Amino acid sequence: MIITDIKPAKKKMSSVYIDGEYALQLDTEVLAENCVKVGSELDGEELEELTEKSGYKRAKEKALWLLSGRDYSERQLKDKLKKDCSEETAEEVCRRMEELGLLNDGNYAERLAHDLIYLKKMSVRAAKYKLMEKGIDRDLCDEILDEFEVDPVEQLTELIERKYSDKLDDERSRRRTVAALQRLGYSWSDIRSALSLIEESRSD
DSSP: OBEEEEEEOSTTEEEEEETTEEEEEEEHHHHHHTTOOTTOBOOHHHHHHHHHHHHHHHHHHHHHHHHHHSOOOHHHHHHHHTTTSOHHHHHHHHHHHHHTTSOOHHHHHHHHHHIIIIISOOOHHHHHHHHHHTTOOHHHHHHHHTTOOOOHHHHHHHHIIIIIGGGSSSHHHHHHHHHHHHHTTOOHHHHHHHHHHHHHHHHO
């Protein structure tokens, strides 16, 4: 197979023509690094290797760009990368990101759990489901969440006073408040205890 033409394409890619016909797009830098130019002769194995190198480079650049914007779990990043490359390449890039210290499910889970529990005031149980939705292993979820010592009634009392204090006077608003708290993962018994504490403080 002879490279008969190489034309610039979008996003630092080049359209490669083999034996007079368009064949595929490869990363421009990969072509240069491997001294591939018009007139170069390649066999099938060499072309496959170039394709793999190009896919890896593009996936790595995408991973770095994604991680510069926010944190991802390994599964989230892999799913993003697989839209443009093979699963094998996505896994290889994720391993590289871990080696660079840019991808760490433990750190990601700990930061997310902190935000869910202390900022969004979710229950520990709801936080666990959310972490698992993000691709965090169940055992790692348990390990991370064991570090959080949270009194659900105290958490609920603070949340109700801050966000729902004006929604307890009529029965309809009260039911909606209870439903909203249950969606955050709290049990009815803990919600009832928190409401009782608030009512007692108001009656003093």
